Amino acid sequence: MTPQTVWKFIFGGLLTAFVLFLVWYFSAIVWYILVAAVLAVMGRPLVRRIERFHLRRWRIPRSLAALLTLVVIWVVAIVCGMLFIPLVFDKLNELVRLDFAAVMESIEAPVVRLQHYLSNFFALPQESFSLSESIISALGEWINLESINKFFSSIVGLTLSVAIAFFSISFITFFFLKEDGLFYAMVTGLFPERYSENITRALDSVTYLLSRYFRGILTESLLLMIAVSVVMTAFGMHASDAAFIGLVMGVMNVVPYAGPLIGASLSLFVGLVSPIEGMTVGQTALVIVCSLLGLKSLDDFVLQPTLYSERVKAHPLEIFLVILIAGSAAGILGMLLAIPAYTVLRVFAKEFFSQFSLVRKLTEKI
DSSP, X not given: OOHHHHHHHHHHHHHHHHHHHHHHHTHHHHHHHHHHHHHHHHHHHHHHHHHHOEETTEEOOHHHHHHXXXXXXXXXXXXXXXXXXXXXXXXXXXXXXXXXXHHHHHTHHHHHHHHXXXXXXXXXXXXXXXXXXXXXXXXXXXXXXXXXXXXHHHHHHHHHHHHHHHHHHHHHHHHHHHSTTHHHHHHHTTSOGGGHHHHHHHHHHHHHHHHHHHHHHHHHHHHHHHHHHHHHHHTTOOHHHHHHHHHHHHHHTTSTTHHHHHHXXXXXXXXXXXXXXXXXXXXXHHHHHHHHHHHHHHIIIIIHHHHHHHHHTOOHHHHHHHHHHHHHHHHHHHHHHHHHHHHHHHHHHHHHOTTSHHHHHHTTTO
16 A cells, blocks of 8 residues: 555545534534425425426426425425424323323222232332322423423424524525536535546435335325324224324334334323223223234334335345444434435445445345
């Protein structure tokens, strides 16, 4: 290895470290750009459809088509918010007035049996340990008027950040939609010109695979939300509660594996707060658990890996291991970003490191 090669590696490593530092330091702006790029990918087909519309000799210009598409995107987002945000605030209002003692009284028998089992298993004196009192105390500390007030105060503080993000993402998305190659030019500008063809080819593959993935996961989450809401309503749950549980499961379904478990926990809590009319809290919890298990077990452990693998052209076991590694390294956020990030890495590895047999094996389907 020549000194020139050594210095080249050192310079490349320092340059990479500097770029990563800038990405970390300006992470908020990077997120705006990435979100805008995703919205542009999703909205590009609509832009092309609008562009094809013409009235005699007059055709809709690209800028107007981009603006109309952006308006459609935000109208859909606002309508979804108007439909579901009232459900969330309604549940928060119920939590403020919740009588935890009455809830625990309704499930006293199973709690007593669980306490007896725990006392025998851990050899705890019965008089020194009360599971009911422990649960009531924990819930009372976690959900009380003060915590709810803090939550609403944080919403006020968050409003300015959301407004800035909304304006920034809208502005960037508009120009990504208006100028097809703008995002490509921004990315290729970070690399030497001799790699521009490789970068363009990689971006084409990434755009295609991620658009398939995002369309698939959004469709799946929407169908799950509808299915859960319908099943809960069929068992006699109030429509607002059923819609809230469906919303929670649909949103959390975006996070592979762990998301539905968190959604199920929140759904059970809704069942404790608002049991199905004519059923006890225990019966309501049983209905929720059985329904969610029936709807999600096959989806989580069979359909999701297959769906993800087909969408991003990777082996199901490969996807499963990537999600586990990302979850161990970065928790829920890591699991959420695991598949898109892994897809990008595979595509760029194929373009620049195809000389390695492992890379060729992992990217042979792309």
